[in-house]
Amino acid sequence: MKTPLLLPLLVSILCATSLCAQTVTVRGHVEVGDETVDAGSSAEKGRESVKHAAKTQTMPSTIVWLTPAPGSGIELPAPSTAAGSRLVQKNKNFEPHVLVVSAGSTVEFPNHDPFFHNVFSLFEGKRFDLGLYEAGTTRTVRFDRPGISYIFCNIHPEMSAVVITLTTPIYAAASPDGQLSLAGVPYGRYLLHVWSEGMTPENDKMLDREITISEGATTLGVIRVPRANGQRIAHKNKYGRDYDKPTPDSTLYEQH
Numbered sequence: 001m002k003t004p005l006l007l008p009l010l011v012s013i014l015c016a017t018s019l020c021a022q023t024v025t026v027r028g029h030v031e032v033g034d035e036t037v038d039a040g041s042s043a044e045k046g047r048e049s050v051k052h053a054a055k056t057q058t059m060p061s062t063i064v065w066l067t068p069a070p071g072s073g074i075e076l077p078a079p080s081t082a083a084g085s086r087l088v089q090k091n092k093n094f095e096p097h098v099l100v101v102s103a104g105s106t107v108e109f110p111n112h113d114p115f116f117h118n119v120f121s122l123f124e125g126k127r128f129d130l131g132l133y134e135a136g137t138t139r140t141v142r143f144d145r146p147g148i149s150y151i152f153c154n155i156h157p158e159m160s161a162v163v164i165t166l167t168t169p170i171y172a173a174a175s176p177d178g179q180l181s182l183a184g185v186p187y188g189r190y191l192l193h194v195w196s197e198g199m200t201p202e203n204d205k206m207l208d209r210e211i212t213i214s215e216g217a218t219t220l221g222v223i224r225v226p227r228a229n230g231q232r233i234a235h236k237n238k239y240g241r242d243y244d245k246p247t248p249d250s251t252l253y254e255q256h
Contacts, residue, residue, distance in 0.1 A: 022187050026213060028180040028220025030062045030196070032227050059178050060197030060228035061098045063164055064220070065171035066182065069189035069210050076186075079169040081105045087151070087161055089117050094151065094161035098197075103146050103167050110138040118154035120238045123201045125149030125165060129238055148195060148204055152235055157243040160233055164195055180220065187214050198226030200233055 068074035079102035088095045090112040101107060111117050113135060120129040125147030130139040132155075143149065143165040153159040172182045194207035207223065237243050 022215075023184045024187070024213065024218045026066075026180075026182045026185045026218055026220060028064070028223055030059065030064075030174040030178040030180060030223050030225055032058075032060065032198075033224035058228075059174060059176055060225060062174040062178075062194065062196040062223075062225055063098065063100060063171060064174070064180055064182070064223065065164075065166055065168055065193050066185065066190040066211075067168050067193065069191050072189040074186060074188045074190070076168055076170065078102075079166060084108075086110060087119075087163070088112055089119070089153070089159070092153075092156050092159055094159060097160075098162050098164070098173075100164045100166065100171060100173070101143055102169075103165050104142070104144055105165070106140050106142045107163065108138050108140050111135055116155065117159075118238070119151060120154055121149045121151045121163075122238065123148070123150045125163065129154075148201075150201055150233060150235070152238075154238045157235070157237075160235075162195070180223075185213050188212070192220065194223055194225065196225035197228040 068076060081102050081104040083106065085099060085101050085105055086108045087099060088110055092113065099107065109119050109130060111133060116132050116134055118130065118132045119139065121127060126141060126143045126145065126149045128141050130141070133139055143163060146165050146167045149163040149165065151161040151163060170182050170185055172180050174180050189210060189212050192207075192209055192211045193205075195204055196207075199206070207225070211217075211220070
């Protein structure tokens with residue numbers, strides 16, 4: 001029978017059409033500092049830098065993701081648009097503070113406080129204004145394009161959140177000790193994107209760069225991000241004006 005002789009040929013054809021494309025787990029380490037290390041630095045450099053990292057620094061929320069570089073020929077599966085994502089308003093905070101969703105996902109904004117809120121975003125990403133809505137009610141927003149949405153409340157200036165909308169399934173959040181792990185990355189050229197709590201709408205692309213993942217290059221090295229210092233993003237209200245001081249406590253905004 002000649003069938004067994006066709007098996008090696010079939011395997012070769014499948015691999016030539018990228019169905020046998022090699023993938024790897026890409027690792028890296030996030031540190032708080034003032035300098036950046038080019039992606040692809042050796043793992044040894046990463047370990048040496050970790051040894052000298054300040055022990056007292058708190059790791060800010062950091063998200064890293066990869067998208068195919070232009071002309072790379074890499075085709076990644078579209079991430080699923082999961083339902084049920086929520087940014088809850090409670091105790092004059094958004095919970096969670098950072099949310100990652102795929103483009104096309106719908107996010108709920110339930111108000112669990114005993115007073116009104118007015119959620120809005122006027123930056124790159126998704127622009128919206130949910131208007132004034134009362135306790136126990138919910139508004140929804142469809143995040144239909146990739147980008148970083150900085151979200152605030154028009155009544156309470158201390159409230160802020162970030163929604164990162166992606167078109168790639170390859171992303172990871174840094175662990176509390178700064179470790180990163182991105183699984184299932186095919187070999188090839190990518191754009192590395194980084195968002196960290198210390199960034200602002202004006203500089204949230206400052207760490208983006210091109211990298212190459214190959215058999216001999218499977219690490220991101222050390223990614224240094226700005227210090228967050230526990231400060232919220234300075235911003236105006238939805239009309240581009242300073243907030244009233246103090247935050248309004250009139251019956252217009254309270255419910256009993």
